[in-house]
Amino acid sequence: MNKTFSFLLFLFISTFAFAQKNKPNIIVIYADDLGYGDVSAYKKGTLSTPNIDKLANGGIRFTNGYSTSATCTPSRLALLTGNYPWKNDKAKVLPGDAPLLIDTSLITVPKMLKKSGYQTAVVGKWHLGIGKGAIDWNKELSFSPNDVGFDYSYIMAATTDRVPTVYIENRKVVGIEESDPIFVNYDKNFSGEPTALTNPELMTRQKWHHGHNYSVHFGIPRIGYQKGGKTALWNDEEMSDVFLEKSLNFIENNKKQPFFLFYALHQPHVPRTPHPRFAGKSGMGPRGDVILEADWCVGEILKKLEAEGIDKNTLIIFSSDNGPVLNDGYYDEAVEKLGNHTPAGGLRGGKYSLYEAGTRVPFLAYWKGTIKPQVSDAMVCQMDFLSSFAALVGQQVPLTDSQNLLNAFLGKTKKGRSNLVIESSTRLAFRSGDWVMIPPYKGAAVAKEVNVELGNSIDYQLYNLKSDLGEKNNLAKSNPKKVEQMVNDMKQIVGDKYNFNAHPLELK
Numbered sequence: 302m303n304k305t306f307s308f309l310l311f312l313f314i315s316t317f318a319f320a321q322k323n324k325p326n327i328i329v330i331y332a333d334d335l336g337y338g339d340v341s342a343y344k345k346g347t348l349s350t351p352n353i354d355k356l357a358n359g360g361i362r363f364t365n366g367y368s369t370s371a372t373c374t375p376s377r378l379a380l381l382t383g384n385y386p387w388k389n390d391k392a393k394v395l396p397g398d399a400p401l402l403i404d405t406s407l408i409t410v411p412k413m414l415k416k417s418g419y420q421t422a423v424v425g426k427w428h429l430g431i432g433k434g435a436i437d438w439n440k441e442l443s444f445s446p447n448d449v450g451f452d453y454s455y456i457m458a459a460t461t462d463r464v465p466t467v468y469i470e471n472r473k474v475v476g477i478e479e480s481d482p483i484f485v486n487y488d489k490n491f492s493g494e495p496t497a498l499t500n501p502e503l504m505t506r507q508k509w510h511h512g513h514n515y516s517v518h519f520g521i522p523r524i525g526y527q528k529g530g531k532t533a534l535w536n537d538e539e540m541s542d543v544f545l546e547k548s549l550n551f552i553e554n555n556k557k558q559p560f561f562l563f564y565a566l567h568q569p570h571v572p573r574t575p576h577p578r579f580a581g582k583s584g585m586g587p588r589g590d591v592i593l594e595a596d597w598c599v600g601e602i603l604k605k606l607e608a609e610g611i612d613k614n615t616l617i618i619f620s621s622d623n624g625p626v627l628n629d630g631y632y633d634e635a636v637e638k639l640g641n642h643t644p645a646g647g648l649r650g651g652k653y654s655l656y657e658a659g660t661r662v663p664f665l666a667y668w669k670g671t672i673k674p675q676v677s678d679a680m681v682c683q684m685d686f687l688s689s690f691a692a693l694v695g696q697q698v699p700l701t702d703s704q705n706l707l708n709a710f711l712g713k714t715k716k717g718r719s720n721l722v723i724e725s726s727t728r729l730a731f732r733s734g735d736w737v738m739i740p741p742y743k744g745a746a747v748a749k750e751v752n753v754e755l756g757n758s759i760d761y762q763l764y765n766l767k768s769d770l771g772e773k774n775n776l777a778k779s780n781p782k783k784v785e786q787m788v789n790d791m792k793q794i795v796g797d798k799y800n801f802n803a804h805p806l807e808l809k
Contacts, residue, residue: 324417324559324694325668326615328602329686331380331563332595332663333373333426333460333570336625338646339592340663345646348589352600356619356667358674361712365680366664367732368623371654371725373460374428376622376683377565378402381409381429381449383687383703387724387798396487397459397525399430401444408698410687411450411561417694420452420555424548425565427456431469438465438530439482442472451563455547457535462571462630464527466518466534468543476533483530490515490526497522506537507572511750513630521572521631537574540567541591545598549605556609559694564602568595571629585642586634588627613670616693618710620683621662626652626751636752649772653748655730655739655756656772660723666710679709679717680732722794729799730756731791735767738777738787741804761806763787781806 338345342357369379374395375386382403386392391402403409411421423446432444446454455470465485468475477483490496497504497514506520516527519537535543548564573587575594583589599619606612625644627635629652650656664681666672688703689710708714720733730739739762747754756762763777763784777784785806792801 323614324419326560326562326611327414327419327690327693328562328564328615328617329380330599330602330617330619331377331425331565332619332621333565333567334623334626334629334652335569335592335595335621335663336644336646336651337648337658337661337663338643339569339625342665343646343663345643347640347642348583348585348592350592350596352596352603353619353663353665355603356599356617356665359669360617360665360667360672360674361710362676363664363666363681364676364678365717366620366662367660367680367682367721367723368621368662369660369682369684369721369724371623371650371652371659371723373426373622374402375724377429379684380686381411382407383410383684383698383701385684385702385722385724387722387727387729387795393726395428395430395459397463397465398436398485398487399459400433401430401448403429403449405444405448407449408687408701409450410690411563413450413687413691413696413698414561414694415450415452417696418559419694420558420560421450422453422455422551422560423451423563423565424455424551425457425544425563426460426567426570427454427565428459431458436485438467438474438485439477439479442469442474445469445472447471453551455544456565457567460570461537461540461567461574462513462523464516464518464523464525465530466523466527467530468533468535474530474533477530478532481529481531483533484528485525487525491528494526494528496526506574507631507633509630510628510632511630519574521574537572538576540574541576541594541598545601548602552602552605552609556611566595566598568592571631571633573631573633573635584638585640586638588633588635589638589642615668616671617665617667618686619663619665619667623660624648624651624654624658624662626753629751647771649754650756651751651753653725653751653753653755655723655725655728656754657737657766657770659725659756666712668711672712675712677709677712677715677717679706679715680719680721681706681709681717682721685718720790720794722791725756728756729791729795731787733787733790735765736783736787737764737766737772738762738784738791740788740799740801761804
C-alpha cells in the first residue's frame with residue numbers, strides 16, 4: 302500500500318513538474334510612445350531597429366495591432382484588466398501621486414497567470430497609481446503592483462517627466478534614508494525649493510518647451526514638486542541599464558518555472574536621456590538615440606533567454622502604449638533632426654489623436670520554433686491579452702471586453718477582432734472591418750504645442766482604411782448609410798458614454 306501511494310505521489314509530482322516546465326514563459330515588452338514607423342521591420346521609417354526586427358521577422362508582424370488608447374495610463378489599464386478603459390472615469394493620464402487605478406478585486410493578467418503557477422513581475426514604467434491618496438513615500442507603500450497580481454515589481458510611479466523621480470521595489474522607495482525623507486506635491490511647491498521658473502540655470506541637460514517647469518532633477522525640469530530624498534533620486538541616463546538588469550535577474554531567478562514578465566520600457570517618452578553609449582548614435586537627436594537604446598535592451602533579453610536555454614519556451618509580445626509624438630514638452634531637437642524618418646509610418650495623427658497613428662502601433666508576437674514567420678492583417682488589441690493568455694495556460698476568466706485571439710497571436714489564423722472602440726482623452730471612435738468612424742467633437746483640430754491632429758471635427762468622419770490608410774478622404778457625406786450602421790454598432794458597445802443625440806445624423 303505504501304509503495305502504491307509512493308508511486309502515485311511520485312507520478313503526481315512528476316506530472317505537475319512536467320506541466321509547469323512546459324507552460325511557456327510570457328514576456329510583454331511595452332514601449333512608451335513608439336510609433337508604427339519607428340520599427341524598421343514595418344519598412345516605413347529610416348531608423349534601424351535590428352533586435353526588434355528579430356521578433357518581427359522571426360514571428361508575426363501585425364499590421365492592424367492596436368492599443369485601446371492614444372495615451373499611456375488607459376492603455377496600460379486595458380492591457381492588464383482586459384476591459385475598455387473608458388468605462389473607468391478615472392482612467393486618464395495620472396499624476397505621480399495618484400491612487401491605484403486598478404480595483405484590487407478585478408482579475409488581471411498576472412493574477413490569472415499566478416493561478417496557473419506563474420511567477421509574475423513588472424519592471425519599468427507603471428503609471429497606474431499607488432496607494433489610496435496622501436502617500437507617505439518614506440514608509441511601506443500599500444496598493445501597489447503587488448496588490449494586483451505581481452510577485453515582484455521594480456518601477457517608477459508614473460513617468461520620467463513626473464515626480465517622484467525614484468525607483469520603487471515592491472513596497473519601498475529604493476535608497477530612501479530616514480534622515481532625508483522625500484516629499485511630493487502636485488498642487489503647490491515646498492517653501493524655498495527651486496523650480497525651472499525661479500532657477501532656470503538648474504536646467505543643465507534639457508529645457509522645457511511647455512508644461513514641464515516645476516521641480517528640476519538631474520538638470521531636467523519635471524511635472525510636479527519634489528523635496529528631499531537625495532540618496533533615492535534616479536540618474537536618468539542609467540535608467541535603461543537599471544530596468545534591464547532587474548528584468549534579466551528576474552529571468553535568471555525564475556528560469557526553472559513558468560514566469561510572466563511585463564517589461565515596460567520608458568523609451569521614447571520624454572525626457573529622452575540616452576546613456577552615453579547611445580548618445581548621438583542615431584543622428585536624430587535624443588529621440589532616435591533612446592529608440593536605439595530600447596532596441597539594444599530587447600536584444601539583451603533575447604540573448605539571456607537563449608543563454609538560459611528557454612528561448613524556445615518563451616512567448617514574447619512587443620508593442621507600444623500609444624503612437625508617436627515629437628515635441629512633447631522639451632527642447633530636444635526631435636523635430637529638427639527628424640530628417641526623412643516617419644514615426645507615424647504614413648498614418649494620420651499621433652499620440653493624443655483619434656486618428657490611426659494614435660492607437661495603431663507596432664505589434665509583434667514571437668515564439669521561437671512555435672510561431673512561423675509571417676505578416677498578419679488580423680485586427681488585434683492589447684486588451685485581448687487576458688483572454689488569450691488564459692486560453693494558452695488553460696485558465697477560465699470572467700467575461701470582460703477581452704477576446705480570445707490566441708490563434709491569431711500564434712499565427713494559426715488571420716482572423717482577429719471584428720470591431721474595436723478606440724479612445725483618446727475620453728473621446729471615442731469606432732473601428733469596424735476596413736472602416737473607422739469618428740463622431741463629431743468640439744475642440745481644436747490640432748494640438749499646437751505637440752503639433753498633432755487630434756481628430757476633432759464638427760462633422761462625422763468616415764474612412765475606408767483599406768483604400769485610404771492615411772485617412773485623407775472623409776466619406777461620411779457620400780456614404781451616410783455606412784455612418785448610420787457604424788453609429789448603431791458603436792451604440793451597442795458604448796451605451797451612454799457618447800451622446801449621439803447631441804450630434805444627430807442627417808441622412809440624405
